Amino acid sequence: MEFVVTVPDWMQLALHQQLEARDSGIRQLMCCNEDQAIAVAAGLHMANRRVMVMIQNQGFYACINTIRAIGIDAGLPLVMLIGQFGREEANFGQPATASTRNTVRLLEPVMTALGVRFWNIDSEADLGAIGDALKQAEQHGAPVALNVGAPMAWA
Amino acid sequence: MMNPIRTCEAIARARGNSVIVATMLSMFVFDQLDVKEGRVSSVPLMGGAGGIGLGLALGRPDRTVIVVDGDASLLMQLGGLVNVAEQAPPNFVHFVLNNGTQFTGGSNLRRPGSAALDLCGMARAAGYLHSERIDDIDVLNQRLPILMEEPGPSFVELVVAPAPAAYADQGQPQQLPDIQFTRMGAEALRLREWLRSTPATEA
Numbered sequence: 001m002e003f004v005v006t007v008p009d010w011m012q013l014a015l016h017q018q019l020e021a022r023d024s025g026i027r028q029l030m031c032c033n034e035d036q037a038i039a040v041a042a043g044l045h046m047a048n049r050r051v052m053v054m055i056q057n058q059g060f061y062a063c064i065n066t067i068r069a070i071g072i073d074a075g076l077p078l079v080m081l082i083g084q085f086g087r088e089e090a091n092f093g094q095p096a097t098a099s100t101r102n103t104v105r106l107l108e109p110v111m112t113a114l115g116v117r118f119w120n121i122d123s124e125a126d127l128g129a130i131g132d133a134l135k136q137a138e139q140h141g142a143p144v145a146l147n148v149g150a151p152m153a154w155a
Numbered sequence: 156m157m158n159p160i161r162t163c164e165a166i167a168r169a170r171g172n173s174v175i176v177a178t179m180l181s182m183f184v185f186d187q188l189d190v191k192e193g194r195v196s197s198v199p200l201m202g203g204a205g206g207i208g209l210g211l212a213l214g215r216p217d218r219t220v221i222v223v224d225g226d227a228s229l230l231m232q233l234g235g236l237v238n239v240a241e242q243a244p245p246n247f248v249h250f251v252l253n254n255g256t257q258f259t260g261g262s263n264l265r266r267p268g269s270a271a272l273d274l275c276g277m278a279r280a281a282g283y284l285h286s287e288r289i290d291d292i293d294v295l296n297q298r299l300p301i302l303m304e305e306p307g308p309s310f311v312e313l314v315v316a317p318a319p320a321a322y323a324d325q326g327q328p329q330q331l332p333d334i335q336f337t338r339m340g341a342e343a344l345r346l347r348e349w350l351r352s353t354p355a356t357e358a
Binding site: 003005029030031032033035036037038039040041042043044045046047048049051065066069070073074075076141 | 176195197198199200202203204205206207208209210211212213214215232234235237238241242336337339340343346347350351
């Protein structure tokens, strides 16, 4: 990746800090809302740059129409890293759809309804999904989501 | 108050090898003017043009990016002004066709905010390097070469007349054509190829 376009997410704070603090070679662009983040990512893609969007579940719900226009209708390979903000620890290791919190519980069903393919990242063992998601987005010209189900930290 | 067709025509003449991101009224006018190369439309997506243009400007700093926004579209994503100002791409020129209406050319419903809404003031307060309001086509023609050359981000409110309303008498709107829902993707593909194949100095 060359760019990460974001409205910051609680679950991914460590990654945001990493992108801000170190010379990662990835430029983190903060946006005022998720509609704008998706649009900026689209422009970067049109400029032939490698870009990913980092947001949280609430932001995903907020920008569904922009995802519809840019990812689904226009078929741009939109890759979204989406934190499951608010996920209760009691739900770790269980399906997110079993969460008692609607913010968490509704994410996968909404993605399914939209036809947005998703992968869950709950631990380091799931990181291989990132490559699969990137490949899926590029090959099919479609939005994809990597749902971050647990807080990140750097060892 | 300027004619929107003459206004977009002036921009098209002055653009050189710049990328154009259009939306709503300007999209239809650039279609009429047969402006095809190096162009993408934010449709159907009011409010998206500024963000798409910002991404393009950051991704291709060697190329001027012209956004031709609408007033109601801009108001939908007003925070986008802050995103532009924070990144401050010098190659970004943000025009806004201000005609005070929504569904221009359809029913010309009034947009929120009075005629005195200070769009330039908003851009200036957000942190654009330059902002100005133009309501005379001769002034626009004089200013365009300078706007294309001077470092931005620049914001230019263009005061234009609303297009005649086709459904002014409560008539039934025609079905929108399929292309309005597919063109952004097709244009994005062409724009990517155009930017790959035409370096800034050769376009």
